[in-house]
Amino acid sequence: MTRKAVALISGGLDSLLAARLIQQQGIQVEGINFFTGFCVEGHTHAIRKHDRNREKRNNALWVAEQLGIKLHIIDIVEEYKDVVINPKHGYGANLNPCLDCKIFMVRKAHEWIKQHDFDFIITGEVAGQRPKSQRKRYLPVVADESGADDLLLRPLSALNLPPTRPENEAWVAREKLKDFSGRSRKPQIALAAEFGFEDYAQPAGGCCFLTDQSYSVKLQDLWDNRGQKEYELDDIMLLKVGRHIRPCSEFKLIIAREEGENNFLSGYRRQFQTIKTVSHAGPLALVEGESLDPQQLELACAITARYSKGRDADSVELLFSNREQDIRTIHVKPLAADQIKSEWVIV
Amino acid sequence: MNDIIELDARRLLCPMPVIRLQDCLAKQAGGANVRITCTDPGTMSDIPTWCRINGHQVLENEQWQHEYIFLVQKATDGA
Numbered sequence: 319m320t321r322k323a324v325a326l327i328s329g330g331l332d333s334l335l336a337a338r339l340i341q342q343q344g345i346q347v348e349g350i351n352f353f354t355g356f357c358v359e360g361h362t363h364a365i366r367k368h369d370r371n372r373e374k375r376n377n378a379l380w381v382a383e384q385l386g387i388k389l390h391i392i393d394i395v396e397e398y399k400d401v402v403i404n405p406k407h408g409y410g411a412n413l414n415p416c417l418d419c420k421i422f423m424v425r426k427a428h429e430w431i432k433q434h435d436f437d438f439i440i441t442g443e444v445a446g447q448r449p450k451s452q453r454k455r456y457l458p459v460v461a462d463e464s465g466a467d468d469l470l471l472r473p474l475s476a477l478n479l480p481p482t483r484p485e486n487e488a489w490v491a492r493e494k495l496k497d498f499s500g501r502s503r504k505p506q507i508a509l510a511a512e513f514g515f516e517d518y519a520q521p522a523g524g525c526c527f528l529t530d531q532s533y534s535v536k537l538q539d540l541w542d543n544r545g546q547k548e549y550e551l552d553d554i555m556l557l558k559v560g561r562h563i564r565p566c567s568e569f570k571l572i573i574a575r576e577e578g579e580n581n582f583l584s585g586y587r588r589q590f591q592t593i594k595t596v597s598h599a600g601p602l603a604l605v606e607g608e609s610l611d612p613q614q615l616e617l618a619c620a621i622t623a624r625y626s627k628g629r630d631a632d633s634v635e636l637l638f639s640n641r642e643q644d645i646r647t648i649h650v651k652p653l654a655a656d657q658i659k660s661e662w663v664i665v
Numbered sequence: 666m667n668d669i670i671e672l673d674a675r676r677l678l679c680p681m682p683v684i685r686l687q688d689c690l691a692k693q694a695g696g697a698n699v700r701i702t703c704t705d706p707g708t709m710s711d712i713p714t715w716c717r718i719n720g721h722q723v724l725e726n727e728q729w730q731h732e733y734i735f736l737v738q739k740a741t742d743g744a
Binding site: 351353357365375376378379380382383386387388389390391392393555585 | 676678679680681683684687688707710711714715717718719720
């Protein structure tokens with residue numbers, strides 16, 4: 319009887335190696351990749367024009383193709399909100415709930431194997447590799463709190479951990495698994511060479527925007543100004559784009575930094591009030607907030623004009639549009655650089 | 666050719682177009698045809714790759730201005 323395992327595929331080297339180690343033992347492997355909305359790869363490249371010549375490969379898909387396995391990409395955006403908003407084990411250095419995230423993903427994988435009649439789960443976790451989620455004492459927490467228990471096998475660190483059911487039942491040969499631990503990447507790089515993998519994504523860890531300090535500051539600002547921790551998918555996509563400037567609690571500007579961001583933000587014209595320079599080349603700005611009073615509108619336009627080619631002009635003409643697409647023409651003198659207060663800029 | 670199911674994935678960034686296609690095909694019988702229209706240039710790589718690894722076939726693939734259009738036929742083995 320051929321046993322079946324599902325591998326959590328992040329697109330990084332560790333999950334690639336873990337899956338190949340198990341494939342080599344004659345196990346049928348399929349992959350799962352979870353879409354949380356906070357994934358780094360792809361999005362910013364797709365939005366920003368200067369990144370458009372960069373390779374747009376989705377590394378999880380690429381890894382699956384290298385392994386010759388099916389990949390199931392699962393949208394967990396809605397369910398994942400609770401992980402981000404109420405992490406039982408707290409946040410890492412930024413708003414990254416890494417331990418809760420891992421528990422959640424393994425729990426979802428456990429549900430998946432029960433629904434699809436698979437036997438066990440594999441991950442590329444390495445004991446001691448990450449500050450929190452992969453610290454050796456937390457690895458049993460993931461297995462326990464996810465409900466996967468001894469159906470969770472970490473092939474790269476298995477020899478440092480108690481035997482799991484796939485090992486105890488001889489579905490896999492424990493002695494062929496690895497004893498990697500710690501932050502060194504040398505064992506993984508050597509194993510990749512042994513398997514003939516020469517091209518692989520850089521080691522994981524930078525794949526989630528929640529580990530990014532600037533992104534986390536923007537998300538915290540969003541929560542602070544809404545008075546509660548909540549978000550929609552569009553909110554967290556927009557935090558990846560543009561300059562975010564909040565001159566007062568009533569509104570925030572999201573100002574495009576280049577043509578690709580202009581094009582992306584223009585897709586939100588019907589959801590936001592917008593400002594666009596017309597007398598000079600310049601950015602599109604989304605205005606997040608309720609209706610602005612005349613002083614606030616003038617300030618918003620003067621800030622937007624600051625980032626246009628007319629920044630040194632006496633007057634810049636802009637179009638302000640509300641959500642109903644009623645358009646007004648406004649003339650302002652752009653703010654000088656030193657008039658943009660540092661505390662307005664959310665970074 | 667069978668009827669074509671149209672999917673609009675414009676403005677969605679990867680991997681959301683792939684997820685839309687995946688979820689649509691999961692509800693169809695083998696041999697069903699789905700045409701998906703995308704605006705994320707990443708789909709030029711992601712959709713053919715996802716189809717290859719899951720056994721589906723990209724019958725047509727064209728770019729029209731800023732849109733990327735794929736006609737995909739679901740694998741007949743129920744993949």
